[in-house]
Amino acid sequence: MHERHLLQLLSGILEWVDPPDAVSKAIENGKSDSEMIDGCRALLAIANVTTPYVFDNLLKSLRAIGTFTFLSMLMSEVIKVLITRNTEEETWSWEARDILLDTWTALLMPINTTTANALLPPDGIKAAANLFGFIVECELRMASASAFNDEGDSDYLRASVSAMDERLSSYALIARASIDVTIPLLTSVFSDRVTRLNQGRGIIDLTETMEELYSLLLIIGHVIADEGEGEMPLVPNAIQTQFVVNSVEADKHPVILLSRY
Known part of the structure; x- marks a missing residue:
């Protein structure tokens, strides 16, 4: 009965958010954004009262993909619109992004205490993975674009610390x-920027590379460490349970390799 009600809710709001690219284009062309925002809120409401497996299976009754895949597609479209417009005003894409991030948080927070493979469907x-790769790509583009922006009131530079920290979490x-x-993705991207920095020092302007490295450091720091009491950051349980390390192979631990850069 519970799942039936959730399915009815999802089917009722689906046309407001699907297909994401067509809906966002219509909004950019003047259509009201209220249905898109309400659709995002409905997804958050569903995420708050169900498990990841049930959440993913809901859409499979209506479409050829699961709800997680659709959620990734929807948020990617919202982020694309957000960075394309890059306006000082908080538009619908700002609000939609924050709601969808809350949706991911509601689904993934319980998993953060154990291994994702045990509680998250394939x-x-x-x-x-696909969404995070797109997020990193977009954050790097925003960082690069801000490199020569001398306006102190730009959205990217003046975002409040608390809001940025919440988004990074x-x-x-x-x-x-x-x-x-x-x-491995973060290791590869960070290594590439470090190589650019070393090879270009004294030869080319590295302002964009420095901004990208700063953005990556913020992201990496939040991924590989949890806030803890006092000054010592904690290794997230999700990482500890995913990578079992013995004394012989400690130097090959992916997180250790990343943290050495």
Whole structure:
């Protein structure tokens, strides 16, 4: 009975948010954004009262994909619109992004205490990996674009510390849900920027690279460490349970390799 009601709710709001690219284009062309925002809120409400497996299976009754895959597609579209417009005003894409991040947080927060493979369906792990890769790509684009922005009131530069920290914490949960993919991704991207920095020092302007490295450091710090009491950050349980390390192979631990850069 519970799942039937959730399915009815999902089917009722689906046309407000699907397909994501067509809906966002209609909004950009003047259509009201209220249905999109309400649709995002409905997804959050569903996420708050169900498990990841039930959540993912709901859409499979209506579409050829699971709800996690759709959630990843929807949020990717919202982020794309957000960084494309890059306006000082908080538009519908700002609000939709925050609601969808809350949706991911509601689904993934319980998993953060154990291994994702045990509690998250395979489609959910894949969707999280795809979304996080897109998030990193977009954050780097925003960082690069801000490199020569001297306006102190730009959205990217003046975002409140608390809001940024909350967003990065949600990014971290998404990354930890697909840690086998996201840690190597972060290592590769960070290594590439460090190489650019070393090779270009004194030869080319490295302002954009420095901004990208700063953005990556913020993301990586939230992914590989939890806030703890006092000054010592804690290794997230999701990482500890995913990578079993013995004394011989400690140097090959993916997180250790990443933290050495």
